[in-house]
Amino acid sequence: SGSSQLLTATLSVVAASLVWWSRVRRLTAVRSNIAGINALSEEILKANTADEAEAMAAEGLGRILGASKVSVILRDQARDAAGEAVRSGEAVEHGSEKTLYLPMVSGERPSGAFAISWTSDKCPYQIDERAALQHLANQIAITLELHDRRFQREQDRKSVV
Numbered sequence: 001s002g003s004s005q006l007l008t009a010t011l012s013v014v015a016a017s018l019v020w021w022s023r024v025r026r027l028t029a030v031r032s033n034i035a036g037i038n039a040l041s042e043e044i045l046k047a048n049t050a051d052e053a054e055a056m057a058a059e060g061l062g063r064i065l066g067a068s069k070v071s072v073i074l075r076d077q078a079r080d081a082a083g084e085a086v087r088s089g090e091a092v093e094h095g096s097e098k099t100l101y102l103p104m105v106s107g108e109r110p111s112g113a114f115a116i117s118w119t120s121d122k123c124p125y126q127i128d129e130r131a132a133l134q135h136l137a138n139q140i141a142i143t144l145e146l147h148d149r150r151f152q153r154e155q156d157r158k159s160v161v
Contacts, residue, residue, distance in 0.1 A: 036064035037132035069117040082113040104141035
């Protein structure tokens, strides 16, 4: 009886240790992903076009999260779930497409949607990763707005000359 209690206690400690170790590993991975996404958010400000921002995000999120597809969808191109994200200003998860659509917001209204797709059955992104992805989407919107302003200033200068 004493040895079965000892065995039960030992198995309980082993099981608890495995659960704790698994949780620590998962939290460490999420923290690492968030740090990577935040670094990418700062890098993305160097992009000059929507295509360049999309390429940078696709490469970075492929490496960081294993994202299968990343798209920058401008407001006038946004349809269906992407259009819903733009209209609502909220993230829209489309399970059948395995895609998360995030509004790209700079100023008052979204300039488009940022779409990130995955291959597993359900969305793998935790709440903190989603917040970092939303920040990335907003940084893309800011990048595009800054590029448009720069372009407009150049056009204004050319028309004055």
